[in-house]
Amino acid sequence: MPIETSSVSVRFGARDVLRGVDITIKGGEFVALVGPNGAGKTTLLRVLAGLQAPASGDVSIFGRFVHMIEAGERARAVSYLAQDSNVSWPLSVSSLVALGRLPHRRASAIENAAAIERALAATGSTDLAGRSIGTLSGGERARVLLARALAVEAPVLLADEPVAALDPYHQLQIMEMLRAIAGRGTAVVAVLHDLALAYRFSDRVVLLSDGEKIADGTPDEVLTDANLAARFGITARRGDGYILPWQRSGAV
Amino acid sequence: MRYPLLLVLGLATLVLTLASLAVGYAPLDLGQAFADWFSGSDTLARVVLVELRLPRAVLGAAVGFSLGMTGAAMQGFLRNPLADPGVIGISAGAAFGAVVAFYSGLAHVFALALPLGGIAGAAVAAAAVFWLGGRQASTTGLVLAGVALSSLFGALIALALNLSPNPYAALEIVFWLLGSLADRSLDHVALALPLAALGWILIAAAAPALDALSLGDDTAASLGFDLGRLRLQLVAGAALSTGAAVAVSGVIGFVGLVVPHLLRPFVGHSPGRLLVASGFGGAILMLASDILVRILPTAPELRLGVVTALIGAPFLFWLLYRLRREA
Numbered sequence: 001m002p003i004e005t006s007s008v009s010v011r012f013g014a015r016d017v018l019r020g021v022d023i024t025i026k027g028g029e030f031v032a033l034v035g036p037n038g039a040g041k042t043t044l045l046r047v048l049a050g051l052q053a054p055a056s057g058d059v060s061i062f063g064r065f066v067h068m069i070e071a072g073e074r075a076r077a078v079s080y081l082a083q084d085s086n087v088s089w090p091l092s093v094s095s096l097v098a099l100g101r102l103p104h105r106r107a108s109a110i111e112n113a114a115a116i117e118r119a120l121a122a123t124g125s126t127d128l129a130g131r132s133i134g135t136l137s138g139g140e141r142a143r144v145l146l147a148r149a150l151a152v153e154a155p156v157l158l159a160d161e162p163v164a165a166l167d168p169y170h171q172l173q174i175m176e177m178l179r180a181i182a183g184r185g186t187a188v189v190a191v192l193h194d195l196a197l198a199y200r201f202s203d204r205v206v207l208l209s210d211g212e213k214i215a216d217g218t219p220d221e222v223l224t225d226a227n228l229a230a231r232f233g234i235t236a237r238r239g240d241g242y243i244l245p246w247q248r249s250g251a252v
Numbered sequence: 253m254r255y256p257l258l259l260v261l262g263l264a265t266l267v268l269t270l271a272s273l274a275v276g277y278a279p280l281d282l283g284q285a286f287a288d289w290f291s292g293s294d295t296l297a298r299v300v301l302v303e304l305r306l307p308r309a310v311l312g313a314a315v316g317f318s319l320g321m322t323g324a325a326m327q328g329f330l331r332n333p334l335a336d337p338g339v340i341g342i343s344a345g346a347a348f349g350a351v352v353a354f355y356s357g358l359a360h361v362f363a364l365a366l367p368l369g370g371i372a373g374a375a376v377a378a379a380a381v382f383w384l385g386g387r388q389a390s391t392t393g394l395v396l397a398g399v400a401l402s403s404l405f406g407a408l409i410a411l412a413l414n415l416s417p418n419p420y421a422a423l424e425i426v427f428w429l430l431g432s433l434a435d436r437s438l439d440h441v442a443l444a445l446p447l448a449a450l451g452w453i454l455i456a457a458a459a460p461a462l463d464a465l466s467l468g469d470d471t472a473a474s475l476g477f478d479l480g481r482l483r484l485q486l487v488a489g490a491a492l493s494t495g496a497a498v499a500v501s502g503v504i505g506f507v508g509l510v511v512p513h514l515l516r517p518f519v520g521h522s523p524g525r526l527l528v529a530s531g532f533g534g535a536i537l538m539l540a541s542d543i544l545v546r547i548l549p550t551a552p553e554l555r556l557g558v559v560t561a562l563i564g565a566p567f568l569f570w571l572l573y574r575l576r577r578e579a
Contacts (some may be wrong), residue, residue, distance in 0.1 A: 046470070049470075049474050050474075051470055051473050051474060071476040071477070071478060072476040073476075074476065075474060075475050075476030076476075078474070079474070080470065080471060080474035082467070082468055082470045082471045082474075084468050084470070086468065087466055087467060088331035088465070088466045088467075088468075088523075089331075089466050089516070089521040089522070089523060090521050091466060091520065091521050091522065092520055095520055095522060096466075096467075099463055099464055099466070099467060099475065100475075102460050102463070102464055102475045102476070102477075103475055103476045132521075148467070152475075
C-alpha cells in the first residue's frame with residue numbers, strides 16, 4: 001500500500017488531536033478527508049506527509065515505517081500541497097514549479113525540465129510559465145501550486161484544502177485535475193470542506209470527528225443523513241449523483 | 253542569466269580589489285611593488301603593498317562578501333526583506349567581545365586581541381541565540397532571542413563606555429565600533445578569512461533549503477529539508493562569517509540589508525541564487541566605500557559604517573517612496 005496508518009494518535013499539550021486512526025490509501029484512489037473544523041483532518045494529513053510525528057501508532061509508506069525512511073526518499077514518495085498558498089518572494093511560475101524537483105538531487109537537468117513541463121501541462125499552466133507568481137489570479141495560483149506538487153512526481157499526493165478560496169469554476173477545475181491525477185495511478189488524499197465536491201469527485205470518503213475516524217467508505221456509505229446530522233449538524237438534499245448541504249439541524 | 257550575473261559581479265569585485273590596492277596615502281608604484289614582492293626584494297614599496305594595502309583590500313572584499321551573503325541568508329530564512337546579518341544578535345555579540353578586549357587593555361598588549369575578542373563574542377552570541385531560540389523554537393523565537401541579545405550586548409557596550417576610565421578610551425571604542433579597515437595586517441586576514449570562508453560554505457550549502465522555504469515551513473519540510481538542522485547551519489554560518497567580519501572591521505551596517513534588496517530582481521527573486529550574488533554585491537559596496545573614504549579629503553578618515561549608513565539610509569527612503577507609489 002502506498003500509505004497506511006495504524007492506530008495513530010497525536011496530542012498537542014493535553015488535547016488529543018487524533019485518537020487511534022487507521023487508514024489505508026491505495027494507488028489510483030482519490031480519498032476525501034472530511035469532518036467539521038477541529039476534527040483533526042490537517043493533522044492527519046501532516047502525519048501522512050511525515051511532517052508530524054504521532055505520539056503513538058505507526059505510519060508506513062510502501063510498507064516501511066515513515067520514521068525509518070530518509071527525508072529525501074520520503075519527499076520523493078509523498079508530495080504535500082499545503083493549505084497556505086502564500087509564496088514569500090515573487091518567483092516566476094517555472095522556478096516555483098521547479099521547487100518540486102528539489103528532492104530529486106540526482107535527476108539530470110533534462111529529467112527535471114521534462115517533469116516540470118509535464119506538471120505545467122497537467123494543470124493547464126504551460127502558458128503561465130514565464131509569469132511572476134505575484135501577477136496570477138487566485139485560480140491560476142492554485143493551479144501553479146498544484147503543478148509544484150505534481151512536479152515531485154510522487155506516487156502519493158496529499159492536498160490540504162486545495163479548493164478553499166476558489167470560485168466554483170476553479171474549484172471544479174482543480175477537482176477534475178485531482179481526479180485525473182488519481183486516474184493515472186497516484187494515491188490522492190485531499191482535505192475537503194465542501195461535501196458536495198467530496199461526494200461528487202472522490203472514490204472514498206474518510207470522515208473524522210473529534211480526532212477519531214467515524215466512517216470510511218464510498219461517498220454514499222459515509223455521507224449519510226445520520227452522519228451529516230451527528231457530525232456536521234446539518235441536513236442535505238440529495239439528487240441523482242449529488243448532495244447539497246441544506247440546513248442546520250442542530251449544534252455541532 | 254545566472255552565471256553572467258555572477259561573472260559580472262565577480263569581475264567587478266576583482267577590479268575593485270585591484271583598485272583598492274592602488275589607493276592609499278603613501279605614494280606607491282603598484283607595478284614596482286608587485287615586482288619587488290615577487291622577486292623577494294625587501295623594498296618600501298613591497299612593505300606598503302603587502303603590509304598595508306593587501307590586507308585592507310582582501311579584508312574589504314571578505315567583510316563585504318560576508319555581510320552581503322549573511323544578509324541574503326537571513327532575509328531568505330526569515331522570509332523578510334528587512335532582516336540583516338545582525339538580526340540574530342551575532343554582530344552585537346562580536347562588537348561586545350571586541351569592546352571587552354579594548355576595555356580589559358588586552359587590545360594594547362597584542363593587536364589580535366581585538367579580533368579574537370570579537371570572534372569569541374560572536375561565538376557566545378551564536379550559542380546563546382541557539383540555546384534561547386534553538387532547534388525546537390519557532391522562527392519568531394529565534395528572532396526574538398536575537399533582538400533580546402542585541403539589546404543586552406548594546407547595553408553592555410554602553411555600560412563599558414559609561415565606565416571607561418578616560419574620554420580617550422571611550423572615543424577609541426566608539427571609533428572602532430563605527431567600522432574601518434585601516435591599519436589591518438595580514439594576521440587579521442589569516443585569522444578572519446578561514447572562519448569567514450567556512451561560514452560562506454555553510455550558508456551557500458543552505459541555498460536549496462532557502463528556495464524551498466519560499467513555500468512555507470511545511471512545504472519545505474515535505475520536500476525533505478530538516479528545518480531544525482537548517483536553523484543550526486545558518487546560525488553557525490552567520491556567526492562565522494559575520495562574527496569574523498565584525499571582529500576585524502567593527503560594525504558596518506546596511507550592506508547586508510541593502511545589497512540583497514538591490515540584487516534580488518536579478519536572480520529572479522530566488523533566495524538561494526541570491527546568496528553568492530549578494531556576497532559579491534557586498535564586496536563591491538564595501539570595497540567602493542573603502543576606496544571612497546581614502547579619496548575623500550576628510551580628516552580624520554570617514555569610518556566605513558558612516559559611509560555605508562549614508563548610502564543605505566537614502567536607499568530605504570527610496571524604497572518607502574516606491575512602496576507608496578505602488579500603493
